[in-house]
Amino acid sequence: MNHKEKLLQIYNELPEFDITQVKILQEYQDYVIEIAKKCFARKAVYTVLITLLVHKILYPSQDIRYHQAEMPGGFSGRNIDYKYITPTLTELGLPAMAESGWLTRSFEQPYPYTLDYNGNISPKPLKTAF
Numbered sequence: 001m002n003h004k005e006k007l008l009q010i011y012n013e014l015p016e017f018d019i020t021q022v023k024i025l026q027e028y029q030d031y032v033i034e035i036a037k038k039c040f041a042r043k044a045v046y047t048v049l050i051t052l053l054v055h056k057i058l059y060p061s062q063d064i065r066y067h068q069a070e071m072p073g074g075f076s077g078r079n080i081d082y083k084y085i086t087p088t089l090t091e092l093g094l095p096a097m098a099e100s101g102w103l104t105r106s107f108e109q110p111y112p113y114t115l116d117y118n119g120n121i122s123p124k125p126l127k128t129a130f
Contacts, residue, residue: 003054003084010054011092031129038126039095045121045130047089047101051081052113065112067102078102 001009039046052064055075066074082100089096102108106119113130121127 001058003051003058003080004088006058007050007054007085007088008092010057034125034129042121042126043095043097044101044104044107045126046095047081047086047097048077048107049130050089051077051085051101054085055080063112065114067107067113068110070110071112078108 035046035049048067052067055062055077056064059075062075063073064077066072067077068074069076078100081097081102086096086098086100097103106121109117109119111117111119119127121130
């Protein structure tokens with residue numbers, strides 16, 4: 001299954017999904033809410049996150065913080081987004097970048113997405129949520 005097929009599968013199963021069965025800490029719920037509130041204005045954050053999560057579902061052992069193939073143990077998040085995620089989000093009428101979330105300076109930097117990632121993601125609460 002490729003990333004497009006997995007994203008479509010998840011999207012098509014949403015009507016049957018019972019959110020009340022998900023148990024996550026309030027802090028993480030707040031992060032999801034922050035990203036959701038900004039998904040139209042800050043499409044790159046949303047698109048990159050969707051790409052990373054779909055990739056993690058397909059490859060559970062992958063450390064998705066290493067989003068570039070040149071990084072040790074990394075993968076090409078930008079190529080996955082460009083080829084599968086952004087076109088699928090667009091096809092579904094969901095928020096999406098024109099080409100790829102990785103084309104923004106905030107996300108193209110060659111550093112892992114760790115808590116001290118120095119990309120210019122704003123506002124600050126959105127960076128923290130990401």
